[in-house]
Amino acid sequence: MPFDPNDIMKDRLTDIGPPKYDKFFPPIVKENYGKWKYHEILEPGVLLHVSETGAKLYSVRVGTARLVTVDYIREVCDIADKYCDGYLRWTTRNNIEFLITDESKLRPLIEDLKSRGNWFPIGGTGASITNIVHTQGWIHCHTPATDSSGIVKAVMDELFEYFGSHKLPAQVRIALACCLNMCGAVHCSDIAILGVHRKPPFIEHERVQNVCEIPLVIASCPTAAIKPKKVGEYKSIEINEARCMFCGNCYTMCPALPIADQDGDGIAIWVGGKVSNSRVPPMFSKLAIPYLPNEPPRWPSTVKAVKKIVEIYASDARRYERIGEWINRIGWERFFEKTGFEFRHEHIDDYRLAMTTWRTTTQFKF
Amino acid sequence: MALKHKTPMLDELMKGPWPSFVTDIKRVAERKPQCDDILGLMELSYKDREGHWKHGGIVGVFGYGGGVIGRYCDRPDLFPNVAHFHTMRVNQPASKFYKTDVLRKLCDIWEEKGSGLFNFHGSTGDIILLGTTTDQLEAIFYELTHELGMDLGGSGSNMRTPEGCVGRARCEWSCLDTQDIVYDITMRYQDELHRPAFPYKFKFKVSGCPNDCVAAIARADCSIIGTWRDKIRIDQEAVRAYVGGELVPHGGADGPEKRPLDIQAEVIDKCPTKCMEWDGKNLKIWDEDCVRCMHCINIMPRALRPGEDVGATILVGSKAPILEGAQLSSVIIPFMKMEPPYEEFHEFVGKMWDWWMEHGKNRERLGELIQRLGMREFLRATDVKPDPRMVNTPRYNPYIFYDPDDVPGGWSRDPKAYRERHQP
Numbered sequence: 001m002p003f004d005p006n007d008i009m010k011d012r013l014t015d016i017g018p019p020k021y022d023k024f025f026p027p028i029v030k031e032n033y034g035k036w037k038y039h040e041i042l043e044p045g046v047l048l049h050v051s052e053t054g055a056k057l058y059s060v061r062v063g064t065a066r067l068v069t070v071d072y073i074r075e076v077c078d079i080a081d082k083y084c085d086g087y088l089r090w091t092t093r094n095n096i097e098f099l100i101t102d103e104s105k106l107r108p109l110i111e112d113l114k115s116r117g118n119w120f121p122i123g124g125t126g127a128s129i130t131n132i133v134h135t136q137g138w139i140h141c142h143t144p145a146t147d148s149s150g151i152v153k154a155v156m157d158e159l160f161e162y163f164g165s166h167k168l169p170a171q172v173r174i175a176l177a178c179c180l181n182m183c184g185a186v187h188c189s190d191i192a193i194l195g196v197h198r199k200p201p202f203i204e205h206e207r208v209q210n211v212c213e214i215p216l217v218i219a220s221c222p223t224a225a226i227k228p229k230k231v232g233e234y235k236s237i238e239i240n241e242a243r244c245m246f247c248g249n250c251y252t253m254c255p256a257l258p259i260a261d262q263d264g265d266g267i268a269i270w271v272g273g274k275v276s277n278s279r280v281p282p283m284f285s286k287l288a289i290p291y292l293p294n295e296p297p298r299w300p301s302t303v304k305a306v307k308k309i310v311e312i313y314a315s316d317a318r319r320y321e322r323i324g325e326w327i328n329r330i331g332w333e334r335f336f337e338k339t340g341f342e343f344r345h346e347h348i349d350d351y352r353l354a355m356t357t358w359r360t361t362t363q364f365k366f
Numbered sequence: 367m368a369l370k371h372k373t374p375m376l377d378e379l380m381k382g383p384w385p386s387f388v389t390d391i392k393r394v395a396e397r398k399p400q401c402d403d404i405l406g407l408m409e410l411s412y413k414d415r416e417g418h419w420k421h422g423g424i425v426g427v428f429g430y431g432g433g434v435i436g437r438y439c440d441r442p443d444l445f446p447n448v449a450h451f452h453t454m455r456v457n458q459p460a461s462k463f464y465k466t467d468v469l470r471k472l473c474d475i476w477e478e479k480g481s482g483l484f485n486f487h488g489s490t491g492d493i494i495l496l497g498t499t500t501d502q503l504e505a506i507f508y509e510l511t512h513e514l515g516m517d518l519g520g521s522g523s524n525m526r527t528p529e530g531c532v533g534r535a536r537c538e539w540s541c542l543d544t545q546d547i548v549y550d551i552t553m554r555y556q557d558e559l560h561r562p563a564f565p566y567k568f569k570f571k572v573s574g575c576p577n578d579c580v581a582a583i584a585r586a587d588c589s590i591i592g593t594w595r596d597k598i599r600i601d602q603e604a605v606r607a608y609v610g611g612e613l614v615p616h617g618g619a620d621g622p623e624k625r626p627l628d629i630q631a632e633v634i635d636k637c638p639t640k641c642m643e644w645d646g647k648n649l650k651i652w653d654e655d656c657v658r659c660m661h662c663i664n665i666m667p668r669a670l671r672p673g674e675d676v677g678a679t680i681l682v683g684s685k686a687p688i689l690e691g692a693q694l695s696s697v698i699i700p701f702m703k704m705e706p707p708y709e710e711f712h713e714f715v716g717k718m719w720d721w722w723m724e725h726g727k728n729r730e731r732l733g734e735l736i737q738r739l740g741m742r743e744f745l746r747a748t749d750v751k752p753d754p755r756m757v758n759t760p761r762y763n764p765y766i767f768y769d770p771d772d773v774p775g776g777w778s779r780d781p782k783a784y785r786e787r788h789q790p
């Protein structure tokens with residue numbers, strides 16, 4: 001039955017959920033499910049998984065822009081049809097993996113991918129800088145303090161040599177969130193790029209009562225900075241600007257409180273987080289640079305800062321040390337010394353539980 | 367066809383070795399006016415250094431409370447084709463395996479009824495269809511369900527689309543059937559996924575081992591992480607082969623060259639609990655001291671494997687730092703067997719949700735509620751016994767909330783008897 005716009009309930013299917021996962025497993029995965037014995041990265045971006053049965057699965061990993069079109073997906077399908085019997089998967093970090101069982105198709109696939117301009121960079125395995133996980137930015141969200149896709153492109157262009165190689169002490173995970181809501185996981189990343197506002201919202205008093213539920217606006221503020229206030233004949237609100245920490249929650253509740261500002265907004269850089277439990281427990285990313293301006297289209301200050309962190313880490317860290325482990329070994333005083341980043345008031349926590357980050361020992365380095 | 371909008375700033379992003387979304391969108395903009403306008407709008411944002419989207423507007427498909435996000439442009443005068451540009455979240459198959467036929471059909475539907483732009487994938491895991499109008503939503507939903515066997519994912523105060531790592535489908539370390547657990551949760555809680563009835567969002571994420579490739583510990587209200595209780599399986603022959611330089615250390619993650627592994631420096635000294643010893647011939651692991659960090663296994667994948675008595679560690683409550691400070695998920699159940707139909711797990715989820723729905727304030731995540739009312743209340747509500755594995759250290763402040771039930775006579779006192787013993 002085709003869709004009938006006049007009777008949307010006809011043949012309606014709901015709550016069917018996603019396709020069952022094994023519907024799209026290639027036969028080799030079905031046959032060897034749970035039997036994988038070991039893996040080897042044959043070269044950057046090319047993985048071999050060997051089963052107890054002796055079966056071999058090759059995966060060729062390529063980076064993507066995440067923001068992609070139907071044309072791109074169709075091209076990906078053409079490639080997967082030609083070499084992979086139509087089977088492929090995406091990784092958590094926005095890479096595609098072409099899955100191959102016939103070893104004789106591996107080289108031709110790699111050559112084919114390489115022949116298609118810059119669409120299909122191969123890499124993202126092992127001690128590399130894999131793809132950046134990121135959020136929407138100016139392409140689709142209403143609260144961003146910066147863009148996403150453009151910065152990611154500019155940073156990956158600059159760090160490209162690290163995507164397709166294994167020359168770092170360990171993997172470096174970069175993430176970007178374009179506002180403090182942070183709908184991408186950047187808080188535990190080796191390097192996090194975070195959009196920040198630095199001016200409190202301004203209030204369009206004549207609009208507030210028409211477009212906002214004032215009690216909801218007041219409740220939305222995490223620092224209780226907002227109070228009701230009558231302004232002339234308008235029912236409106238006031239903001240205690242000294243308490244505002246620029247989260248933008250109130251704007252989400254009330255469009256008469258714009259927070260975006262071309263000169264106020266920009267980027268903060270965080271370092272040293274990790275998620276895996278390997279060696280040391282997961283760690284949060286800590287503030288490295290409190291503010292860099294938004295510099296479209298290629299964000300040179302941000303790109304430069306990220307590259308500097310990567311290069312100093314690459315030359316100074318020991319094998320297997322993630323950025324956070326490296327900094328913990330050398331100490332934050334050395335991190336700021338080596339990077340030349342200015343250590344400022346913003347670096348010293350003054351929020352709740354701030355004191356847990358202050359130095360309560362006489363042990364430090366000169 | 368020439369494009370309507372000039373985009374000199376965006377054009378700078380067509381250069382360089384990394385794939386360019388601008389080049390990609392431009393080729394579709396030749397035939398789709400929405401793509402032309404979105405490039406124009408982006409260019410304006412690049413000039414203004416401010417976004418141009420308005421939020422809100424309740425849009426959706428009939429009977430669902432989530433899965434669609436309303437979006438309107440604040441310059442419809444200049445960019446009429448993206449004046450209304452709503453997002454649909456489509457629930458991905460667990461671990462994101464696909465066959466091309468389903469992707470091609472999805473492209474056809476989305477080319478006809480939407481902008482042709484995707485996020486593959488959104489941070490939560492869904493396929494994001496970026497940009498369509500209200501009148502297309504039902505038709506797209508119909509075709510998704512009928513032609514692709516696909517459904518919408520979550521948004522709003524509901525269970526969000528669960529996701530897991532690649533697991534046993536292609537990883538030798540997985541201690542869990544990650545896809546099956548994700549699928550089971552997704553299907554069992556379809557109602558919770560599609561009809562927001564929670565105080566706020568709720569996320570499940572499943573990783574097969576402590577390497578935690580989906581960052582479950584950092585971004586899920588309930589993190590399920592595979593682990594084992596017995597011994598790391600050792601192939602001594604292969605250990606000697608690593609030391610002798612016959613195998614590539616770290617599965618080639620540091621380069622494909624064979625080199626003798628310095629097992630003392632690279633493995634044993636890096637072990638967080640120093641529970642390994644190498645006598646030149648055999649590797650000894652005191653498994654009772656191993657904290658299952660995965661390092662030694664990562665470095666010698668052909669010699670070491672996780673044990674066979676596998677299950678999951680269940681952690682809850684990663685949450686925003688917003689008031690009291692941010693948190694990662696904390697251990698609640700150190701070990702749980704995870705076998706279909708996962709009854710024990712779902713019993714726990716039921717108790718957890720009941721407690722959260724009864725006590726949680728609007729927009730209060732589970733982790734925040736636990737902080738507000740205390741871990742004790744949460745453990746009581748879920749019938750979980752305290753265990754040292756739940757803490758890094760016992761408390762170091764003396765302000766204990768004693769329970770009257772634990773004190774003889776409770777908190778009732780006998781003032782008269784007291785005054786008989788003590789003069790005022």
Ligand code: HEM
Pocket residue numbers: 134135136140141142143181182183184248249252421435437453485487488489490686
């Ligand atoms: C006041 C709080 C928040 C608001 C107003 C908000 C708003 C939004 C909006 C409007 C989008 C859709 C962007 C688009 O596609 O157009 C979005 C996406 C998303 N949000 Fe939030 N959000 C908030 C908090 C959070 C938080 C705290 C998280 C998680 C930590 C989160 C996770 C996500 C995720 C995962 C997405 C998908 C984004 C992507 O994949 O690019 N959000 N959010």
Ligand code: HEM
Pocket residue numbers: 180181182187222245246247248249684685686687688692729731
């Ligand atoms: C180290 C710093 C920070 C980290 C790691 C962090 C992390 C997070 C995370 C993980 C969330 C999602 C919480 C959830 O899942 O519900 C979140 C939400 C949020 N964060 Fe932060 N954040 C940080 C700093 C800030 C700051 C400085 C602000 C404001 C100035 C802020 C404002 C918010 C807001 C408004 C939300 C959404 C709260 C809600 O969902 O109701 N965050 N943050």
Ligand code: HEM
Pocket residue numbers: 176177181182183184185186187188192193194270284285489490569584585586683684685686687691692693694
């Ligand atoms: C300091 C402690 C922090 C904690 C405990 C924390 C915790 C969390 C939690 C629980 C989530 C839930 C994610 C979800 O709902 O999917 C989350 C998500 C997120 N956090 Fe953090 N966070 C912290 C710091 C930060 C910081 C400093 C940033 C940015 C610099 C950040 C950015 C994000 C983002 C972007 C997400 C969305 C993840 C996703 O949905 O993919 N967080 N974080």
Ligand code: HEM
Pocket residue numbers: 762763764
């Ligand atoms: C079980 C928890 C604790 C108990 C039973 C305890 C008990 C005591 C006692 C009996 C004293 C001596 C008071 C006196 O001079 O007559 C003292 C002093 C002190 N305690 Fe604690 N304390 C506890 C926890 C803490 C904690 C967590 C801190 C700080 C983090 C702390 C910081 C101090 C300080 C700074 C002094 C004063 C030391 C001095 O001036 O000589 N105590 N405590």
Ligand code: SF4
Pocket residue numbers: 135136137141142143144145177178179180181182183184
């Ligand atoms: S991080 Fe903030 S601005 Fe960016 S997409 Fe998410 S909610 Fe929107």
Ligand code: SF4
Pocket residue numbers: 200201220221222223224225226239243244245246247248249250251259
């Ligand atoms: S931006 Fe955040 S902190 Fe500032 S007034 Fe609005 S809600 Fe409050």
Ligand code: SF4
Pocket residue numbers: 531532533537538539540541573574575576577578579580
């Ligand atoms: S989390 Fe563990 S089991 Fe899952 S893919 Fe990563 S290494 Fe493999």
Ligand code: SF4
Pocket residue numbers: 279636637638639640641642651655656657658659660661662663
């Ligand atoms: S898994 Fe980690 S803790 Fe256990 S033996 Fe190996 S290195 Fe040591």
